[in-house]
Amino acid sequence: MQIGFRPKIVAFCCNWCSYAGADLAGSSRLSYPADVKIIRVPCSCRVNPMFILRAFEKGADGVIMCGCHPGDCHYSTGNFYARRRMTLLFSMLDFIGVENGRCRVEWVSAAEGAKFSQTMNEFVEKICSLGENVRLSNLRKTGSQQTAFTINTEKRETHRLVGAVVTDASWTGEGSKVSEKEENGNQMSVVTGDPEAGQYEPECGSQTAKTEESLKIRLAQLLESGKAARVLGWKKGETDYDPEPAFFENKDELGAFVYNDFCGANLSKYMIEAAGLDGVTAVVLKPCDTYSFNQLMTEHRVVREKTYIIGVGCCGKLSISGIRAQGVTGIEENGIEVTDDRIKIKTVYGDREIERNSAMLERCGVCKGKEHRIFDELIGESRDTTICAGTGKACGSAAPDSTVSNAAAGRENSGKDQRFAEVERIEKLSAKERFEYFSNELSRCIRCNACRNVCPACSCIKCVFDGNQFDEAAKANSEPFEEKMFHIIRAFHVAGRCTDCGECSRVCPQNIPLHLFNRKFIKDINELYGEYCAGYEAGSVSPLTRFTMQDAEPSVVTERSKGC
Amino acid sequence: MLKISTDRINELMDAIASKMDLILPVENNGQVNFGIYESGVRVRLDALKTVKSAKDAFFPQSETLYSCSKDLKNLSVTPAKLMDRPFAVFGMKGCDIRGLEVLDRVFLSDPVDGFYKARRENGIVIGMVCNTPWESCFCKAFGVDCTEPGGDATACVVGDGLFIEANNEKGKAFLEMISEVLISETLADNCIMRDTVETVSKDGTEKTALEDDKEQSVSKDGTEKTADADDMEKLRAHKESIRRITEKLPLMSLSLKGWGTETPKDRFDSPLWEKLYKPCLACGTCTFVCPTCQCYDIKDHDDGDSVRRYRCWDSCMYSDFTLMAHGNPRTSQMQRFRQRFMHKLVYYPQNNDGIFSCTGCGRCIDKCPQSLNIVKVIKAFEKEGKENV
Numbered sequence: 005m006q007i008g009f010r011p012k013i014v015a016f017c018c019n020w021c022s023y024a025g026a027d028l029a030g031s032s033r034l035s036y037p038a039d040v041k042i043i044r045v046p047c048s049c050r051v052n053p054m055f056i057l058r059a060f061e062k063g064a065d066g067v068i069m070c071g072c073h074p075g076d077c078h079y080s081t082g083n084f085y086a087r088r089r090m091t092l093l094f095s096m097l098d099f100i101g102v103e104n105g106r107c108r109v110e111w112v113s114a115a116e117g118a119k120f121s122q123t124m125n126e127f128v129e130k131i132c133s134l135g136e137n138v139r140l141s142n143l144r145k146t147g148s149q150q151t152a153f154t155i156n157t158e159k160r161e162t163h164r165l166v167g168a169v170v171t172d173a174s175w176t177g178e179g180s181k182v183s184e185k186e187e188n189g190n191q192m193s194v195v196t197g198d199p200e201a202g203q204y205e206p207e208c209g210s211q212t213a214k215t216e217e218s219l220k221i222r223l224a225q226l227l228e229s230g231k232a233a234r235v236l237g238w239k240k241g242e243t244d245y246d247p248e249p250a251f252f253e254n255k256d257e258l259g260a261f262v263y264n265d266f267c268g269a270n271l272s273k274y275m276i277e278a279a280g281l282d283g284v285t286a287v288v289l290k291p292c293d294t295y296s297f298n299q300l301m302t303e304h305r306v307v308r309e310k311t312y313i314i315g316v317g318c319c320g321k322l323s324i325s326g327i328r329a330q331g332v333t334g335i336e337e338n339g340i341e342v343t344d345d346r347i348k349i350k351t352v353y354g355d356r357e358i359e360r361n362s363a364m365l366e367r368c369g370v371c372k373g374k375e376h377r378i379f380d381e382l383i384g385e386s387r388d389t390t391i392c393a394g395t396g397k398a399c400g401s402a403a404p405d406s407t408v409s410n411a412a413a414g415r416e417n418s419g420k421d422q423r424f425a426e427v428e429r430i431e432k433l434s435a436k437e438r439f440e441y442f443s444n445e446l447s448r449c450i451r452c453n454a455c456r457n458v459c460p461a462c463s464c465i466k467c468v469f470d471g472n473q474f475d476e477a478a479k480a481n482s483e484p485f486e487e488k489m490f491h492i493i494r495a496f497h498v499a500g501r502c503t504d505c506g507e508c509s510r511v512c513p514q515n516i517p518l519h520l521f522n523r524k525f526i527k528d529i530n531e532l533y534g535e536y537c538a539g540y541e542a543g544s545v546s547p548l549t550r551f552t553m554q555d556a557e558p559s560v561v562t563e564r565s566k567g568c
Numbered sequence: 569m570l571k572i573s574t575d576r577i578n579e580l581m582d583a584i585a586s587k588m589d590l591i592l593p594v595e596n597n598g599q600v601n602f603g604i605y606e607s608g609v610r611v612r613l614d615a616l617k618t619v620k621s622a623k624d625a626f627f628p629q630s631e632t633l634y635s636c637s638k639d640l641k642n643l644s645v646t647p648a649k650l651m652d653r654p655f656a657v658f659g660m661k662g663c664d665i666r667g668l669e670v671l672d673r674v675f676l677s678d679p680v681d682g683f684y685k686a687r688r689e690n691g692i693v694i695g696m697v698c699n700t701p702w703e704s705c706f707c708k709a710f711g712v713d714c715t716e717p718g719g720d721a722t723a724c725v726v727g728d729g730l731f732i733e734a735n736n737e738k739g740k741a742f743l744e745m746i747s748e749v750l751i752s753e754t755l756a757d758n759c760i761m762r763d764t765v766e767t768v769s770k771d772g773t774e775k776t777a778l779e780d781d782k783e784q785s786v787s788k789d790g791t792e793k794t795a796d797a798d799d800m801e802k803l804r805a806h807k808e809s810i811r812r813i814t815e816k817l818p819l820m821s822l823s824l825k826g827w828g829t830e831t832p833k834d835r836f837d838s839p840l841w842e843k844l845y846k847p848c849l850a851c852g853t854c855t856f857v858c859p860t861c862q863c864y865d866i867k868d869h870d871d872g873d874s875v876r877r878y879r880c881w882d883s884c885m886y887s888d889f890t891l892m893a894h895g896n897p898r899t900s901q902m903q904r905f906r907q908r909f910m911h912k913l914v915y916y917p918q919n920n921d922g923i924f925s926c927t928g929c930g931r932c933i934d935k936c937p938q939s940l941n942i943v944k945v946i947k948a949f950e951k952e953g954k955e956n957v
Contacts, residue, residue, distance in 0.1 A: 062872065063872070241939050241944065242818070242819070242943060242944060242947065243703070243818070246933070246939035246941075247939060248847045248938050248939045248940055248944075249846075249847040249938055250846060250847060251846060269847075269937075269938055274847075324934075325934070328702075328934075329598060333616065333700050333701075333702045333703065334700065334701065334702060334703055334813065334816075334817065335703040336703070336816075336818065337818040351703075352703075352813050352816045352817060353700065353813075444596065444597070445597065447596070448596060448597075448599055448601070448619075450620065450629065450853075450856045450857075451852075451856075452851050452852040452853040452856045452883075453851050453852060453886075454849065454851035454852075454853045454937050456851075457849040457850055457851040457937075458849050458851070458937050458938075466887075470886075470887065470888065472888075475867070475868065475869040475870050476867075476869065477865060477867050477880055478886075479852060479865070479880060479881065479882060479883060479886060480629070480630045480865075480867065480878070480880030480881075481629050481630060481880075483869075507937075510937070511849075511851075511853075511937030513619055513853050513856075513857060513935040514599050514601075514619055515597070515598060515599050
């Protein structure tokens with residue numbers, strides 16, 4: 005125990021059991037440390053994850069939540085929900101490297117004055133042994149002074165800076181000289197350069213163009229027949245690689261309709277707006293977009309009757325930043341040609357050719373499947389795009405000679421493994437390393453809120469972060485703590501509802517792997533509450549809005565990490 | 569002019585950093601942003617575009633204005649310290665430097681912004697010639713020549729040499745200071761001011777020279793002269809080749825006809841805006857990566873026993889932009905979206921001698937989640953104009 009250190013501890017106590025338990029402890033003359041500051045809440049279920057993070061933000065060294073024993077809740081079931089929430093939140097805090105044990109849940113009844121006092125004594129002791137919450141408070145301290153270039157006013161000790169590297173990347177514009185760049189964060193698991201990759205089912209290079217033609221014809225029919233009042237699709241931009249989502253209201257406008265390998269945007273969220281318009285909206289959805297649509301239907305944010313869904317085939321979408329990350333610049337007008345497994349690019353610095361897989365969106369490498377989960381009709385074929393961990397090979401090519409069913413089974417497994425591979429890698433790091441990893445990644449956050457605004461699950465009319473009630477503006481990156489909290493809370497708010505569509509990571513201007521937060525929640529939910537896939541079917545009940553009597557206690561997080 | 573071989577850039581950076589804080593493009597997990605030169609950073613002078621512009625160095629995304637604290641009955645107010653030490657920003661491209669000129673007209677005109685002014689006065693801008701302009705670049709349309717970026721000094725990499733040329737007195741003083749450091753360091757043998765020691769010429773690889781002294785050195789050593797003339801020729805040819813590349817890039821020929829002071833009055837009410845804004849997510853990406861966006865908001869941060877007043881960039885894309893006690897004059901995303909482009913292409917030029925507050929850096933093109941951008945807006949109006957005729 006540190007001498008002289010008195011921890012700041014916040015205890016959220018349920019009005020009906022734990023608060024009465026604390027009273028009993030007092031009237032029974034049982035002591036507990038004065039470091040514990042009790043906040044009375046009507047039910048443990050009232051404790052919002054944000055309360056806990058705000059407590060840490062304002063300087064708490066430990067936060068404990070007490071409620072009625074499961075089954076004894078004054079409101080029957082409140083603490084069952086609280087149990088699931090806290091378990092997931094604690095697991096996330098552990099994931100980003102906040103020391104285990106700084107937060108805790110304990111069930112204390114009104115008759116358990118002795119248990120209350122004992123629990124608080126134990127908890128204070130535990131926090132004292134952990135010491136001051138340095139990791140988080142460091143964030144706060146730097147926060148008060150932080151600007152993008154905080155200039156150190158202390159005298160410079162040395163001006164020979166060891167370890168500063170000027171990279172040897174190409175200085176000139178010759179394309180051929182551009183050496184292979186490191187894979188960047190988002191394409192972490194994608195390895196380029198395997199000539200055998202790309203033994204796919206449908207031929208996608210030519211197929212996408214055919215799909216576009218069929219789509220155009222069909223959409224025009226829908227508009228002309230009056231079956232649809234408008235079409236939601238993608239409009240051709242200045243180049244091949246910048247299509248934008250757009251509404252088309254007549255056949256002439258459809259001339260600009262485009263469907264190509266860069267139509268990554270998930271159109272489901274625009275259907276919220278379309279729900280308020282008169283008439284039927286025909287929308288073009290890729291397989292993964294249909295999950296989001298289903299989820300929005302579950303939440304009553306879109307109207308099925310006013311929607312005509314055309315499920316469109318998808319061969320994995322490409323990201324222009326993924327192409328640029330490989331040193332391709334100066335692309336000529338219409339200079340990109342995508343074939344089955346290669347991308348040929350004409351640039352002013354010479355022609356380049358790269359692996360198709362290497363420029364694919366991260367989410368496509370861990371594709372959920374080719375199947376549209378909801379549709380009125382289908383146009384075009386999809387292909388399996390999952391990429392096997394480590395090899396960079398498309399999983400579809402794993403066993404080219406084996407029977408179709410075997411290959412398919414192989415795909416199933418490898419895709420699934422791959423999806424959580426990065427989360428698992430991080431879980432294996434030490435708490436300090438995890439904290440450093442996320443601090444570094446999130447240090448780039450510029451609070452543009454693109455991740456939130458693009459997210460189909462973030463469908464609140466007014467976001468809690470947009471209020472004026474906080475000291476920090478949602479647009480200011482003035483506090484490193486705030487950025488962390490924003491991303492954790494955002495991921496928490498969509499936990500159980502996130503379909504893992506990967507839009508957050510696609511749009512991040514700083515290429516922060518935001519999908520990792522969502523995947524961590526999905527992984528935890530799968531492990532603790534059974535496999536669940538949001539948006540797999542409309543109307544399913546999210547794991548956070550149901551419970552079982554036998555659910556794991558939040559302490560499972562501590563126990564699990566002990567095992568590591 | 570100072571010349572140093574590219575494999576010794578570290579030494580040059582160390583020399584600058586020994587005298588002042590140095591801000592330059594650094595990489596963090598694949599993303600290049602301007603950041604401070606310190607041990608362990610990965611410098612990426614070769615990167616063309618940083619994610620954010622260098623605007624942060626002069627107008628940070630968040631900065632404290634003052635803080636108040638209470639001690640019993642006494643309330644003390646401490647204004648934030650103004651920048652009082654020189655610092656260098658190395659490797660700003662032409663578009664970013666034009667962006668500074670745009671900001672200057674806002675923050676340095678009456679009432680002068682003290683925080684910005686202090687940074688501007690203490691900051692030394694070393695521009696850098698773009699070596700590999702991207703397809704999303706369209707600086708030429710706004711009259712920016714990426715081969716003549718300006719700034720206090722201009723750096724250019726040609727082959728294996730890095731040349732730095734001073735553009736004004738501030739730049740000249742900076743170069744002299746850096747040269748001195750390079751001489752006093754172990755580099756003394758091969759990195760010496762031209763006019764001081766004659767023996768330099770024996771080492772043909774590295775040399776520093778002030779242009780003023782060129783004639784003097786020429787008379788002293790004939791071989792130097794040819795090397796120098798060679799270098800100048802190489803530099804000129806290099807810039808010429810970059811200029812030719814910019815001519816080939818698809819967006820460089822963007823026409824701004826019908827914008828600026830000649831904008832038709834009815835453009836504000838054009839029905840086109842309703843169509844253009846539709847895919848906009850109302851995120852702030854375009855405004856935060858922009859080198860010229862200058863709107864900010866002021867907020868208070870309550871630390872419990874003290875209050876810190878800070879300002880942070882605002883974005884016209886956000887619903888609380890220009891939100892006042894009575895409400896918000898802009899009530900729809902279309903109005904906010906229109907504001908951004910009208911400000912860049914109409915209001916600013918009308919108030920500032922026709923100078924556009926877009927510099928053609930193309931960051932919004934690269935970063936918009938839904939591929940909206942200023943070029944699409946300009947072209948949409950151009951197309952509409954043609955159809956109406």
